[in-house]
Amino acid sequence: MSWLNMVWGWLPEFFNGFLVTVTLVGMCLPVAVAFGMGVVLMRLSNHAVIWAPTYAVIEFLRNVPTFLLILVVYYGAPLLGSRLDGIYCGAIAIAVQHTAYLAEVFRGGVSAVPRTQWDAGRAIGLRPAGVFFRVVLPQAVLKVVPAIGNQVVVLIKDTSLVAGIGVVDLTLSGKLVMERTAASYEVFIVIAAFYLVLTTLASAVFHWLEIFSRKRN
């Protein structure tokens, strides 16, 4: 079927775009998770000096469009003297926003642990920090795995926005192929399929992680 041959011809370009997308995910995800954990600790602090500004920044970042953040970095970086490639602009913006999203997810996990667990921890003699890291946190992590899985899927999809600043990721590679050949929207159906594979894989990994961590408990 010539249609299949046509798609086959597109694959090399798609693959390059796919690599860019995967690179973005690989850069943003660990950073967002790591910093998210740090930020949530600040958010949970008992000192208003710490949690109030943290809360403000988190809420601000959560209520602005991702693409706008990307544009801020893209147009702002040159003004600060750096000549960042588009891909790094996107990476910074996505990492920052998802740090905020994940901090909220983590906070939700911590607040879902019943108060009684805190009391139990104190009752056996642990100090507050000890209670947090040894009793509450492991349980919070367990509850939060599915929500993190959802956020990862959102992150994967958000990487497509770098197409708007000219970074040739999976999405933009589709547009280029489309402009080069006679094909049209069909290209994007194939692109959509690629994304589906990626997000399905990510969901499956987290599904497995959830089952695994349940068993360990």
Add this chain to the structure above:
Amino acid sequence: MDVAFLNINYLLKAALVTLEMAVATVVLSFIVGTALGVAAALSGRLVRSVLTVYVYVVRGVPVLVLIFIAYFGLPRLGVDAPNYVAATIALVIYFAAFVADIVRGSILAVPKSTVEAGLAIGLRWRQVLMQIQLPLGMRLALPPLVTTASIAVKSTSYASIVGVWELTYASREVVERTLAAFEIFFTVMVIYFCICYPISLCATYLQRRYAAA
């Protein structure tokens, strides 16, 4: 920040366009999504499976790709629509799936015991649906639906990538003209925040009032 004030009228006009798009998206996707969700809650395996596939596909594909499909696909199908129509159609298709999933889940989440109480006083299934499952289900659905609305508002910014003139597009224009990236973008972010934050506060309030115990 003078740059921002000089251009504020231009930006606010664009914000209005964003709002129009957001309202159209939310209203249409909620109507379609609620209809689909109710149908799926009531129907047999076939309709439910169709909905599951639809939600799965939409969940796994970026909105931007859907916008491109609509933007490049509509002319191919013979429809000569302006870019914002294509973008809105894509957004509606995207968010209707989430709305349908939420509505379906909420109707089924109404406690069985409350449904049984209705049956016990002699109500027929259609009456149970209309008097108990739908009202209580929609209450449960309200918090996640409001959150979805907030996400929909933010996603209107992606339409700028296919050339739709709305707030994000306008801000890019101004920045390229004035080079005052931080001032302009900060102002625009504040505008988006002012639209979305109240919505998310609404969602938190509704969550406290109506969420499942």
Add this chain to the structure above:
Amino acid sequence: MNKAQPLPTSRPMIEVRGVSKSFGENQVLKSISFEVKEGEVVVLIGPSGSGKSTLLRCINYLEDFQAGEILVDGAAVGYNSTAGGSKRTKQSETEIARLRTKAGMVFQNYNLFPHKTAIQNIMMGPVLVNRESKAEAREHAQALLAKVGLADKANHYPSQLSGGQQQRVAIARALAMRPKVMLFDEVTSALDPELVDEVLKTLRDLSTEGMTMIIVTHEMQFARDVADRLLFFYQGSIIEDGPPNDVFANPRTERFQAFVKRFQSAAMAA
């Protein structure tokens, strides 16, 4: 105990014949048979899982049963048997709904409709099923609320009422359909101790008015006071059946003896 004496009728109000039910492999009802006369108060007691609640829920067909017949006021519930008895056809939704109006049920967790006020909860059945006018239904509902001692709570939502109050509204809601028999499924088990008495009082009042009642409960003292007959369920069968004083004084089975002993020592400890 003084009770209004009903006119003697030849037909029992409730007939349960050979009812068996299994959940998968687990048989929870083993060919249960008994009758309840009009105006009788029958209390079902027994350990958890013995099948008493399940049987109650079969009577208004909230649970399906695989074998046997149940008749409420002469009408078959759930299935129509052809003459000869061996063939059963499942009833239509309309028939089942209509039969449910003859048996009012009150649940352990009240199950009031949270989005309606107390009086609206009570009016729902009469308006939607009996097609009464809203005015008629409201008047009747107000009277029922007064009867259970909650006349001033008509416009309160369930969330604004205590457990005991909610349960009394639930009783009024069931009574609004003018049922022939009232089914009570552990109606005080979810209540704080101080709220139990107000509900038991309502049940006592109903029994003196001649309502046919089947009560599943753990409240032994109440059971002894109110019941005309006690049925002891054990692992899906009825192993004791008789007036409370007889049954407690002369238990026929060891199991019930053990059950009685546990109850008496618990009562002593209280």
